[in-house]
Amino acid sequence: MWRRASMPELVVEDLTVHGEDTGHPILAGVSLTVKPGEFVALVGGSGSGKTITARSVLRLLPQQLRIESGSIRLGSLDITRASETELNRIRGGQLGMLFQQPKKMFNPSKTIGAHLREPLKLHSGLRGQAAKAKVLELLADVGFEDPQRGMRSYPHQLSGGMAQRAMTAMALAAQPGILLADEPTSALDKVLEQQILELLDRQRIQRGLGILYITHNLASVAAFADRVLVMNAGVIVESGTTEAVLGSPKTAYTRKLLEASNLAPTGIAGAPTRQRNALTLNTVVKHFGSGKRRGRPALDSISLDVHHGEILGVLGQSGSGKSTLARAIVGLEGISSGSITRTLDADGAGPTAVQLVFQEPHDSFDPRMTLRASLEAPLRSRNDLTAVERSRKLTAAMEEVELDPDILDRRPGQCSGGQLQRMTIARALLLEPEVLICDEATSALDAVTQRTILELLQRLHRDRGLTLMIITHDMDVVRHMCQRVAVLYQGCLVELTDTDKFFADPQHQHSQDLVSAAIPCRGLHLKKIRAAL
Structure with a gap:
């Protein structure tokens, strides 16, 4: 029987x-x-020190950082003075760890089941069938529709959202007393975000789990947190109960975070130009694997027209096929059947050029290369450009995404997430695409940086006449940016409609689930938040 x-x-x-x-x-x-x-x-913006705080608690700081002073205690244990043996005992045991980028934390040569059995054996002594039964139970708890298949899967076979579910299961496997959750739902759709937060909240209520929840999502904070600490530049600038901090913020920085989180429709979503289609997808099917292992198709008979000059939002739960669709359109994934047609560009000179902006900007660049070398690489294939002309194009691209050209001489590790996300957009624009596909391009960013990136995309849409596909799980981003919404569910296109109609009267059950899940996640305090601005 648990006792607090x-x-x-x-x-x-x-x-x-x-x-x-x-x-x-x-x-x-x-x-x-x-x-x-x-x-x-x-809570706090990118680079404010949130993740460094969590890693300090775990004594997992990068080599170039050190704890200068202060103390960290877990019960009677002084973590700052603990031996490596003591740290190994509490990590994953008394102290659970849930990181933002789960695929970097998994061993690619081990199945998800093997990963989960390890803490069960080490901290709970479970082996054999008992461990297997617990693994299946944990995977079911975090939303795996097929826990058996999830247990057999390797990390690279999971979507970002599915990998985050698996990481959550592993963090909870040994029933820790304290859980450090670093952006645990930033890669998840609203339905799954709600499920994971409710799962953590049940653990809090039933077992007395203490949770330090690091996030830039103030909506989830409002719904679940008891207290809020606001961090900026390595300092906690405000703290108090959730209602006090979000309802009556004391600092300008907190008010700035709240205001940036409050995305509203922009009114840019007038009727898109429908004189021609930029892209036409006809009954596109994509299978992974072969034979008995093939399973349900990742894309199942997708037919879709993307109109020239529109902003199309693509919604769906993690693992619904959104990223597979994006990769298929740009040719990074072959399709099993059907067709994807890039119609002639405005001059009729060739097929529509399409570029993809990936979700995780840190994974989009070679860490050994300067940003200049990474951006210049696609331009070197053009024989009509001299070195001076390539340099001018790079400078112009930096100005277009509002970055100082001096940043080109840095390496990726010397830049913030927001700076790198602008760089990925700049690199995509260098090849002058007509269609830009943004695959969760703002999900890992804090509210202030997210708003800046969205404003940049709106300006590019307006000034360049870009066609945009915004793949996201953030309902506020869709409402703020998009003219039409396409909803994927289990690889199928289940709804395609204007944005206003989608939010007013979603037709498919999954669409209804997405819309309804977005409302409670915003929390009971949102009216007070808006009143405080």
């Missing part, structure tokens, strides 16, 4: 973290407490 007194309390006091190459602290005097059964949210 038996669960550990996490206490961080006056934590300061320095870097080898910085003249100022990365974290400065950070203090926080997570009690048993408490849901504490740590």
Whole structure:
């Protein structure tokens, strides 16, 4: 029988973290407490120090960073002084870890089942059939429709959302006392985000799980958190109950985060030009695997016209086929049957040029190369451009995405997520596409940076006449940006309609689930948030 007194309390006091190459602290005097059964949210923009705080608690800082002063205690254990043996005992045991980029945390040579059996064996002593039964139970709890298949899968066979579900299962496997959740739902659709948050909340209520929830999603904070800590530039600038912080913010920075989170329809969604289609998909089918392992198609008879000059939103739960559709359109995935036609461009000189902006900007660049070398690579194939002309095009591209051209001489690791996402857009624009597909291009960004990227895309749509496909799970982004909405479910196109009609009267059950899930996730405090602005 669980007793609240038996669960550990996490206490961080006056934590300061320095870097080898910085003249100022990365974290400065950070203090926080997570009690048993408490849901504490740590919010802030990209680079504010949220993830460094979590990694300090885990003693998993990069080599160039060190804890300069302060203390971190988990129950009676002083983590800052703990031996590696003690740390290995609590990591994944008393202290659960849920990271934002799950595929980087998995061993690509091991199945998901093998990953989950490891903490069950180490911390709970489960083996054999008992461990297998628990693995299947955990995968079902986090939303795997086919836990048996999920258990046999390797990390590369999962979508980003499915990998995040598996990481959540692994974090909860040993029933930790404290869970550090670093952006755990940023790659998930609203339905699954709601499911994961409700799962964590049940664990909090039933077992007294203490949760430090790191996020830029203020809607989920409003719905689930007991207390909110706001971090900026390595300092906690505001803290208090959720209602107090989000309802009556004291600092300009908190108000800025709240205002940026409050996306409203822009009114740009007038009727798109329908004189011609930019893309035509006719009964497109995509299977992965072969024979008995082939399973349900990733894309199942998709027929879709993308109108020239429109902004089309593509919605659907994680694993519904959205990213597979994007990769098929640009030719990164072959299709099993059907056709994808790029109609002639405006001059009739050739097929419509299509470029793809990927979800995770850090994975879109070679970390060993400067950004200049990465962006210049596709231009080198053009024999009509001299070195001087290539340089001019790069400078112009930087100006178009509102970046200082000096950034071209940096490497990816020296840039923020928002800067790199602008760079991915700039690289795509260098080849002058007519269609730009953005695959979850803002899901990993904080609210302020997200709004900046969306405004950039709107300007490019207006100034260049770009056709945009916005693949997202963020309903506010769709309402804010898009003229039409296409909904995918289990590889099928189940709804295609104007944005206003979609939100007013969704027809398919999955569409209804997506719309309804977006409402409770925004929380009961949203009216107070808006009133405070």
